[in-house]
Amino acid sequence: MTDLSVRIGSLTLKNPVMPASGTFGPELAPLLDINQLGAIVPKSITLSARGGNQTPRVCETDGGMLNSIGIQSKGIEHYITHILPFYQDYEPPLIASISGESIEEFELLAMRLDKQPGVTALELNISCPNLRDNGQAFGMSAETTDELLRTVRKVTGKPLIAKLTPNVTRIQDIAEAAERGGADALTVANTFLAMAIDTETRKPRIGNIMGGLSGAAVKPLIVRLIYQAHQATDLPIIGSGGIMNGQDAIEMILAGATAVQIGTATFVQPNAMNIITDEITDYLERHHIDKITDLIGQVDVS
């Protein structure tokens, strides 16, 4: 029997496959076996309601897509009264992705969710490229990352996962800062700040001018970032960016990821996460590997 279970801090997942925040919702229930997921990650929640960004909010690019949704959200109270109850009958643990406009907002969100038994861990979205000018994010500064983690750490005992931005010069510095601040794990990474122009109209192809690039096109960049972050810290890493099949997931695990998130692939194929989980199992059986954890960071660079 192949063992797909992995540990993210104090949290054990029955398999390493979970959705990337913002690409998953109750609407997938008829199309996907949610109970087969390693974890449930609903869309990032903000303290108060947000309308989101101008449309168009997505465009297709070669092998990927840009999005600039801007975290349209109904606020934390709606999340607690409507979103969390919907998932309570499903087996996988729920990781709440939270997004604040200030360190204090992250703190308030964490305090509020710390009391919720339906929330198993928190993913801190310190890296959304679509909230401030030119894609500025908390996770671009090691100092801010450290301070933000330290502040949130004080108000909750739940495992904290810092979702890093790829839009930095040295991801190692941010990974180390998150670890110092008290993170239990890292998600590597959010989307790449990017831009596309319609040459016929000369207009940006998304309303917010810039957006986040995801999909197969970014996978080699993410594999590199996972490799670098894994060398810099001992924290478990959740790889996210461009996984379209089981082989892509294995590649990230070999680079140093403990678990993986699936986003764009779900838009292409709504049951992609179930298929990817099956393909990971097939790979392990084919290679006679008993435990998926034996593969973590096992890229052979000799």
Add this chain to the structure above:
Amino acid sequence: MKLFDARLIDNHPVSRRYWQMTLDVSALDRPVQPGQFFQIRCSDNWKNPLRRPLSVYNYDHESRCLEFLYLVKGNGTQQMTLMRKGDTLSLLGPLGHGFTLPDQGALLLIARGVGVATLHALARQARSENMEVHVIMSARTPGDLLTVDTLSRLGATVYSVTDQEGTSSVESVRALSEKLICEEGISAVYTCGSSRLSKLVQELAETYHLKGELATEAHMACGIGDCYACACTIRKGNQLKTVRVCTEGPVFPISQAVLQ
């Protein structure tokens, strides 16, 4: 909604920029309403990962044939033109809220460009229930007018207007519409494909107290309500609300439309 494979029966150009695709959707076991749409994988080409939302042009429940009329606009729809009889396509749908028919009276449909695709499905349903249907069809050139013959064969009365002939101005369409409203017992008016004509339909519906519906388009990623890419603003009562075209729409009461 269901995720399933469909087999391509036919795929051919109907004019310079438009193609029509017919699919065998035997795997589909639920009804399809005019105004609903499907998310279609254009190809297995790695360059075009996202599905394209296409509204239903025609669905025959007996034969399980589903037809789309599509504008060849970019890479994805270009790829669709390369598909041949016997090929399989992955479909997700039917999605969204469709049109609703009036209890009685005649229908006025005002279509522009590829907007006629979704209104064609509505015309067909209304005719099958023996309702009278009038269609004002607007396009750039006479060559861009689509499905005039098909609609006529269904028993709809079609009025064509084009930019090239100088007959498609909002004022001309308004005059024609008002004449039809007064003379033909129109009780409901529907539109798709032009924001100027949508504005006109909104005014007509208000002035003449008609039921009115608008089919909208949007860039989508998931198509099922998860990603919030296709947000649009509507007016409910005195409040503006951001909703998802894919789930709350794509058909909205015209009174709710917020138009420039």
